[in-house]
Amino acid sequence: xxxxxxxxxxxxxxxxxxxxxxxxxxxxxxxxxxxxxxxxxxxxxxxxxxxxxxxxxxxxxxxxxxxxxxxxxxxxxxxxxxxxxxxxxxxxxxxxxxxxxxxxxxxxxxxxxxxxxxxxxxxxxxxxxxxxxxxxxxxxxxxxxxxxxxxxxxx
Amino acid sequence: xxxxxxxxxxxxxxxxxxxxxxxxxxxxxxxxxxxxxxxxxxxxxxxxxxxxxxxxxxxxxxxxxxxxxxxxxxxxxxxxxxxxxxxxxxxxxxxxxxxxxxxxxxxxxxxxxxxxxxxxxxxxxxxxxxxxxxxxxxxxxxxxxxxxxxxxxxxxxxxxxxxxxxxxxxxxxxxxxxxxxxxxxxxxxxxxxxxxxxxxxxxxxxxxxxxxxxxxxxxxxxxxxxxxxxxxxxxxxxxxxxxxxxxxxxxxxxxxxxxxxxxxxxxxxxxxxxxxxxxxxxxxxxxxxxxxxxxxxxxxxxxxxxxxxxxxxxxxxxxxxxxxxxxxxxxxxxxxxxxxxxxxxxxxxxxxxxxxxxxxxxxxxxxxxxxxxxxxxxxxxxxxxxxxxxxxxxxxxxxxxxxxxxxxxxxxxxxxxxxxxxxxxxxxxxxxxxxxxxxxxxxxxxxxxxxxxxxxxxxxxxxxxxxxxxxxxxxxxxxxxxxxxxxxxxxxxxxxxxxxxxxxxxxxxxxxxxxxxxxxxxxxxxxxxxxxxxxxxxxxxxxxxxxxxxxxxxxxxxxxxxxxxxxxxxxxxxxxxxxxxxxxxxxxxxxxxxxxxxxxxxxxxxxxxxxxxxxxxxxxxxxxxxxxxxxxxxxxxxxxxxxxxxxxxxxxxxxxxxxxxxxxxxxxxxxxxxxxxx
Numbered sequence: 106x107x108x109x110x111x112x113x114x115x116x117x118x119x120x121x122x123x124x125x126x127x128x129x130x131x132x133x134x135x136x137x138x139x140x141x142x143x144x145x146x147x148x149x150x151x152x153x154x155x156x157x158x159x160x161x162x163x164x165x166x167x168x169x170x171x172x173x174x175x176x177x178x179x180x181x182x183x184x185x186x187x188x189x190x191x192x193x194x195x196x197x198x199x200x201x202x203x204x205x206x207x208x209x210x211x212x213x214x215x216x217x218x219x220x221x222x223x224x225x226x227x228x229x230x231x232x233x234x235x236x237x238x239x240x241x242x243x244x245x246x247x248x249x250x251x252x253x254x255x256x257x258x259x260x
Numbered sequence: 261x262x263x264x265x266x267x268x269x270x271x272x273x274x275x276x277x278x279x280x281x282x283x284x285x286x287x288x289x290x291x292x293x294x295x296x297x298x299x300x301x302x303x304x305x306x307x308x309x310x311x312x313x314x315x316x317x318x319x320x321x322x323x324x325x326x327x328x329x330x331x332x333x334x335x336x337x338x339x340x341x342x343x344x345x346x347x348x349x350x351x352x353x354x355x356x357x358x359x360x361x362x363x364x365x366x367x368x369x370x371x372x373x374x375x376x377x378x379x380x381x382x383x384x385x386x387x388x389x390x391x392x393x394x395x396x397x398x399x400x401x402x403x404x405x406x407x408x409x410x411x412x413x414x415x416x417x418x419x420x421x422x423x424x425x426x427x428x429x430x431x432x433x434x435x436x437x438x439x440x441x442x443x444x445x446x447x448x449x450x451x452x453x454x455x456x457x458x459x460x461x462x463x464x465x466x467x468x469x470x471x472x473x474x475x476x477x478x479x480x481x482x483x484x485x486x487x488x489x490x491x492x493x494x495x496x497x498x499x500x501x502x503x504x505x506x507x508x509x510x511x512x513x514x515x516x517x518x519x520x521x522x523x524x525x526x527x528x529x530x531x532x533x534x535x536x537x538x539x540x541x542x543x544x545x546x547x548x549x550x551x552x553x554x555x556x557x558x559x560x561x562x563x564x565x566x567x568x569x570x571x572x573x574x575x576x577x578x579x580x581x582x583x584x585x586x587x588x589x590x591x592x593x594x595x596x597x598x599x600x601x602x603x604x605x606x607x608x609x610x611x612x613x614x615x616x617x618x619x620x621x622x623x624x625x626x627x628x629x630x631x632x633x634x635x636x637x638x639x640x641x642x643x644x645x646x647x648x649x650x651x652x653x654x655x656x657x658x659x660x661x662x663x664x665x666x667x668x669x670x671x672x673x674x675x676x677x678x679x680x681x682x683x684x685x686x687x688x689x690x691x692x693x694x695x696x697x698x699x700x701x702x703x704x705x706x707x708x709x710x711x712x713x714x715x716x717x718x719x720x721x722x723x724x725x726x727x728x729x730x731x732x733x734x735x736x737x738x739x740x741x742x743x744x745x746x747x748x749x750x751x752x753x754x755x756x757x758x759x760x761x762x763x764x765x766x767x768x769x770x771x772x773x774x775x776x777x778x779x780x781x782x783x784x785x786x787x788x789x790x791x792x793x794x795x796x797x798x799x800x801x802x803x804x805x806x807x808x809x810x811x812x813x814x815x816x817x818x819x820x821x822x823x824x825x826x827x828x829x830x831x832x833x834x835x836x837x838x839x840x841x842x843x844x845x846x847x848x849x850x851x852x853x854x855x856x857x858x859x860x861x862x863x864x865x866x867x868x869x870x871x872x873x874x875x876x877x878x879x880x881x882x883x884x885x886x887x888x889x890x891x892x893x894x895x896x897x898x899x900x901x902x903x904x905x906x907x908x909x910x911x912x913x914x915x916x917x918x919x920x921x922x923x924x925x926x927x928x929x930x931x932x933x934x935x936x937x938x
Contacts, residue, residue, distance in 0.1 A: 134923060134924070135922070135923070135924035137816070137917070137924055137925045137926065137927065138816060138863075139909060139911065139914070139927065140861040140862060140863075140911075140913070140914075141911050141912075141913070142908065142909065142911060143908060146908050146909070149904070149909065149917060149925050149927075150924075150925065151902075151917075151919045151923065151924070151925045154566045154567075154569075154570060155902070156902045156904055156909075156917045156925055157906070158904075158906050158908045158909050160908075186905075187906055187907075188906075189906065189908070242908075243907075244907055244908055
């Protein structure tokens, strides 16, 4: 099935999200910091009468942080009842892709964000990684737990 | 689409069934009270008959409601209840405590059945016992009995009304939703009346212009002309940006002479049979009853409030643009400032009106309490009844819903730990039945809710002794009421040795206090040994709006609810004493602990280091005084509180967020949480 996707870039890779889940794409203005929020939550923004957390995708993928630039974008995602903004390096492309053409990720892959990917699209001359929004947006219990364990057993 | 419709329908069902069940329980309780009092004046007999009639109707309606949603067991049980009530009504059976218990129980079972519609995974309760009992009383189970009069309330919202024969007045304005939307109940009645008198209706659109007004044709004049020619039902202004027009609805015996009104655009209104009313012409999903009440979903009011909040932000932006108009003529600037001030007042009124629309009487929260008292008293072989005062005091619907749980804990506590067994009470010269008083009172934007009992009271020395046993206090220490409450609210505390039906005092008190605090309120206690105990919840009138002080700490702006702040003062460096554990400030002879907001929130310090002047906000928090230190005070605002509902933002110490004039968001701090662990 041919479906619209929005492509965004983080570091050197291109990622795809189904356009139907993207409510809007915004320039990055002021993000309000939230004390004690998980590391990958950059803060909150106000979008159309709602307060949405901003997920810094670089942080989420454990990539080196860079300051936001004029090309940085907020992808405002609707997922069920939730409204969440993804902070990405840039987002400029709107493409139609055959959703059946998504291929499984090659085994043994351990790149950035491996845990948050559903598959990969082959575009002419490049790849677009399909994001698993559900996992990207969920507080990582396993991770938090292991951090707690590390904290309680200092090496 | 059809799925949404059925969802809406189920919502309607749940709400309506819930209301009828609630009412039925209340009426059963009143009936029981009446029978227990045992007096039989003519007035009381009439009240009793009316109660039984109401109960009968409630169960009859519940039967139909269950039937419509396919809740078969519910319809059967409602039918059995209806038959029993019919027996009572016709005097075929008498009320006995056993029958009343049976009715209460069956009503509870029915309520659980209704819940299975909301939550299909919930098990369908077994009603065999209820049926057996009700049948015993109904002696000869009869075929379904139809009530002599149909229930007076319409079962469906007006939009689906089934009176197919009559012309619905709303149908006349089907093509003009904006005009229809402006019609209030009186207008509809006038329209209906005109239709019934066989008058012709016409709608004229009048667009005023400078040219027309030079010729003396204004909307006032047009209205007068129409009123002369017929009966002007309503003039509705239609505003589209700068274009203002008026829709004038007129009823007349003869067709109006349109040539006499060349400046108007005419529309003929023809009757449409009610069955064909386009949905858009009716206000959707609201029920207009004969009492002038409209049922509106809460979400719609929240939308309205959000939009009003957006308008406020636009207003602040406009206000901040004022400063850029230095070059403009002074008179123009003054006009603009006045207009902005008027706009601010209008906005405040608008928000206040929306908030008022969400208020419900406290009676809604008090309603279930008599039943809880009855059940627990019975189970503990005590006697107790409820007295309500100030139950008409209004509070936000949201607060009422979150109030139920803490209130229930306080009420159960009053029965379980406050009120003595009947024999003990009589020995002390008290009436054998204890009184639990529920009192509501408003103090500005704060609502005070008191749960008082006339029981044994709380003995401070025994609380202290028990606390000492638990190792929380040194033996022999004297405590005051506030300290006693703090001990009672500590999980794991219970002065009663045996575990009883109700949770020990500790658990309930802890829940009550935490719920109050989560809503930005507090719990306090007064007790007199031998005379009784009173717990008071102080709660905000609404959780949606807050009056806040905007403060700056480091690079960020935060909002602090003003009702938490006792005093604002400028910090004088000389009055600070630095200790190893922190800073103490001398404020007019008393000492107060300083907590720097930037440190508490781990904010990076500003590039220019600490600002020259800083301010303190002294906070209300029990005995020890704490002041929050901030870099700047930016002003006081009434803000719309946005809750942070996303799981990623479920953090203690943050009550919500609100938008600022520059489009960014400020966090509303629950300052207690930040200053508690001093």
